[in-house]
Amino acid sequence: MTGFGVALKQAFSQINRNKMMTTASLFSITAILLVLGVFFLIVVNINNMAEGIKQDFDKIQVYLLDEVAPQQSEEMMAQIRGFSGVDTVSYLPREEALDQWKVKWGENADLLDRMPTNPLPNSIIIMVTNLDYANAIVEQVVPMEGIEQVNYSQDAVDKLLRITRIIQIVSLIIILALVAISILVVSNTIKLTVLAREREIVIMRYIGATNWFIRGPFLLEGIIIGAIAAVIGSVAVGAIYYYVVGHFGMDLALFLPNGFVPFDFMVANLLIIFLSLGICVGACGSIISMRRFLER
């Protein structure tokens, strides 16, 4: 048998001999991964949302006064096209605007039908090449004649970006703390198997086994625990996400431009992240727990 085969056999027999502790640490790590996973779901969705909202801000909507004639609006559009940072300029008649709202509201569209008159004005839609130009364009548009209101807010974008940044930093800190905790949990489990086999390890050292030969089975044990926890965690978080998307997906789509991040994409990424994390945590945990038994 190869060295790896021997180590693998040893690792499984250790797990088998130590079922209680292995199960305990498996559950601890799975629980931690669960919390991590929920954070991950939230952060990714918030990012996605922020991205969507930002896209909305590529658009400046200029509401026109009712008395503005089509020809006058054509002139205004031509003028706007000359501003720097403008991508496209288009005219949105009030009827079309209402239709868009109906599509957006979906099954609630009949609420709009009950309105006596169309409350929406005609408008000019300006698409911006880059968000940075938006403020300058707005400043140039506002003094023009025949304008009721310009719909654009740099403040909102800034605020949104700031909030998402804070959420990202906070969750990163929480994620790191949870990773540290799970390394501790694994290292404690492995310390128990190390202690149970201390005699064997001492004999191995005396006879001249290399550190890696001694460490191998314990390393694999940690990796196996981490990997199993990763799979369980992914399934659990996946189930949670499936439920949330299924129950609230439609409601959320109403006021979020992008809706939820698709389930498949999320779970595939989650599995990859959990597996690498679980394996790293398991490996680190076992190396830490073995340190004092080996040659420095």
Added chain:
Amino acid sequence: MLLSEMRSERTENERDGMIEYKNITKRYGKNIGVEDVNIRIEDGEFIFLVGPSGSGKSTFVKLLLKLIDADKGGILYNGYDVTKLTPRKIPGHRRSMGIVFQDFSLLPKKTIYENVAFAMEIIQRPKRTIERQVPQVLELVGVADSARKYPHEISIGEQQRVAIARAIMNNPKVLIADEPTGNLDPETGWEIMRLLDQINRRGTTVLMVTHSREIVNAMSKRVVAIKDGRLVRDELGGFYHPEEDDEPAPSPEGALPL
């Protein structure tokens, strides 16, 4: 270590199993382990290390195995200085030595065969080599009939033979035996001594730590006595001096910790 130094040491110690302690000092905090020890053990020698518990016998042996680091001095062996070994070279160093402990240190869940094979598995020898050599060595120490038994199923004398089989499995240049007869009745102890003598006659340097006056006196080999960390006597064909032993009965305290 510089290449030039290595060369000069090689010429000085061209014989493999030779060991030379040079001004070795090891303290544990304020307590002395060994103090300024100088000794040369020739290749193929049989040497008894005697002295009261806590006198430094254990430290002496651990330094040779590089289980602990010396504070001062060097130990020349096999063309290198043991005290300067890097962690990567320590396993190879230990493989050139065989170790027998007082309490046998067999793994209870492995059979006699597996216990001995373990020594070769650890150093990743091919399976075929292991299968060929283990029966030979078990035969040599006289426990071939018990190969399939577990340690608790055989006598302690046999267990010690198995431990010796494991120690010589990888054909060591030096065999270190830490009180190998400490837990045995006199008759069984003698059988073990005959075995060690036989191994020594095949050219292996044997370093044996012991408390047994009878054995030391009867074997008439080189005797090195340690007291308070210092070598106090070194005689060829020496006898055990009662005044160097302050305890009436052998104690396991001086054994390597397991």
